[in-house]
Structures are given as structure tokens and as C-alpha cells.
Amino acid sequence: MRTLKTLAASAVLAIAGASGAAQAAEPDKLFVSLTSADDHTQFMSMVLANQTMRQGQEIRVLLCGPAATMATEDFDGPTMEPAGRNAQQLLMNLINNGATVETCAIFLPNTDYTEADLLDGITPADPEEVGAYMADPSVRFFSN
Template sequence: MKTLIALFITLFGFAGMAEAQSDSESLFVVLTSDDAETQMMAMVLATQSLNKDVPVRVLLCSDAGMLALKNHESPSFAPPDRSPKQLLDGLIDRGVQVDVCGIFLPNRDYTEVDLTQGIGTAAPPEVAEFMKQKGVRYFTF
């Protein structure tokens, strides 16, 4: 619990930094961890950044790709009494581009049909083009 409180304190500091950023900057959140608390903080920080008008993009790789599946459930955390999956769905509803890594589906027994609506599969050349843009800030978990 102390760790979560410390992370929320960090969150508010980060949100203040995001407010000071220029309009040309965007946040690229790359999530690989299967740890639900880590996933939650990634989604909280992405949401807070979006709330501060910072464009956000999310890439789910490795075990974090499971968040992209329709039937995946994740535990809720207080506050805000929501789960990483619920926050991810909220980001999608607000127009955030969310993709799984290009190698996620082909190396598991899932297809694009199994993905939550609004989640795509990243094309490595396109992601590389996005990453090299000036003003893209990386946030990896």
C-alpha cells in the first residue's frame, strides 16, 4: 500500500510536468509487465497525461498484451476502485491508439478476433516512424 501511495504522489508530480509540456509532445506508453499494480500505474499515468491534453499512445507487449484480450480480467485498485483493464478501455473510448506488439498474436493461440474492440496490432515500421518523431516521450513499464 505504501508503494501505491508513493506512486500516486509521483503521479501528481508527473501530471504537473505534463501540463508544462508543449503541444507538440506526446507520450508513448510501452507496457510489458504482467504485474497488475504496475499495469495500473501505467494506465493511471496515461490517463492523467491525457487529462492534461498530452496525446497518448499505448503499446502492449509480452505478458501485458493479455490486457488487450476481450475476456481478460484484472483486479481493481483503490483509489480509484478500477482495474487496469477498465482504465485501458477508458483510454480507447477517448481515442487513444492502443496496439499489441506485432509478434504478440502470432506467438499465442489468439487472433485479432480475440482483441478488445479498438485495439489493433502494431506494424513495426509504423511504430519505428512514430518513435523517431521529435517530441515523443517514452514511458516504459
């Protein structure tokens, strides 16, 4: 009987410890994967990433497909109100405040763009590195 009580007490402590460990590993990073060509979607994704950064989260942005043009001088997104800015300007704010911004690995080899066409602070992604980042339990995901 005493062994059963000891096992039960140990199980309760183990569960409580696991619960505390899970709470300690709350996500503190945001991974934004943006592929949409829609102006409103691009802009709002950047608004939310900036707001999340202001709340102390680490931000990493991966631009793929039509959204990857945000990484180049060719981006021609509209100015959105009430901010009076476009999505690329919000993206640059993220970079200027320490966010990692990358284009998907297949963007440059499958377009007429080269690495020289990317804005300062934006690089092609390394799929292995991005995959490891995504596997981190402290990372939340936001994708559009």
C-alpha cells in the same frame, strides 16, 4: 574586426533561434510501452497515461508480453483502490478518449489469440509505423 563581430552576432542569433525552435518542439505525445505482468505496474501505467491525456497529450500504448492480455477478454486484473477499477478499464478509457492502443506485432502470431480476440479499438502494431512514431522528437517515452 568587423567580420568577426558580424560572425559572433550571427552565431548568437543562430543559437537563440535554435533554442526557440527546441522549445517549440516540446513533446506533446506520450508513447507507453507496457510489458509487465505485475498488476500494480499495469494499473499505475494506465493511471499515468490517463492523467497525461487529461493534460492534453496524445497517447499511444503498445502492449507486449504478459501485458498484451489486457487487450483481450481473458484479462483478469484485480480492481484497484481507490479507483474501484482495473487496468483494462483504464485502458478502455484511453481508447474511448482517442488514444491509439496496439499489441506488439509478435503477440498474435506467437499465442493462441487471433485479431478477433482483441477488444474493440485495439489492433496489432505495424513495427514500421511504430518506429516512425518513436523517432518523432515530440514523443516522450514511458516503459514498464
